[in-house]
Amino acid sequence: MKQIIAFINQAVLKQVTEALRHVNGLTGMSAAENNGFGRGKGANRKKIDSQINCFNRNVRVEIMVTDAVAWEVVDTIRQHVWTGEKGDGKIYVLDVVEAVRIRTNERGEAAI
Numbered sequence: 001m002k003q004i005i006a007f008i009n010q011a012v013l014k015q016v017t018e019a020l021r022h023v024n025g026l027t028g029m030s031a032a033e034n035n036g037f038g039r040g041k042g043a044n045r046k047k048i049d050s051q052i053n054c055f056n057r058n059v060r061v062e063i064m065v066t067d068a069v070a071w072e073v074v075d076t077i078r079q080h081v082w083t084g085e086k087g088d089g090k091i092y093v094l095d096v097v098e099a100v101r102i103r104t105n106e107r108g109e110a111a112i
Contacts, residue, residue: 001096001109002070006061007034008081008089013059016080023076025069027112034060038090058089064096066109 008016013031020026035055065073074091081088099111 001099001112002065002067003094003096004061004063004065004070004073004077005092005094006063006077006081006089007036007058007091008061008077009087010057010059012081013061016061016077019076019080020063020073023069023072025066026063026073027065029061029063031059031061034058038087056087064099064112066112 006016010033017029017031020029035057037055061077063073070093074093077091098107099109100107101111
């Protein structure tokens with residue numbers, strides 16, 4: 001099992017969500033507004049109310065998938081967010097040791 005975490009621009013969330021709906025074997029995703037900075041360290045942000053806002057706004061997408069569909073999910077996200085410009089985002093793929101569906105006590109890939 002894999003956990004995919006993607007930091008993407010808010011403007012492309014709808015496109016990414018619609019594209020991911022067509023990935024067979026994907027059972028769901030979570031998305032949350034996020035603030036942070038990357039290599040640019042937020043240096044391009046403007047001064048607001050005499051304070052420097054050093055964070056960029058983006059969306060953190062988290063998806064748990066079976067190993068069989070992990071790279072299709074990564075490629076789908078990448079294809080729909082890529083512009084070639086700074087700020088396109090990042091995708092991380094992590095191994096998941098175990099998953100448990102609380103309601104049914106299913107474990108492993110069945111819990112995804």
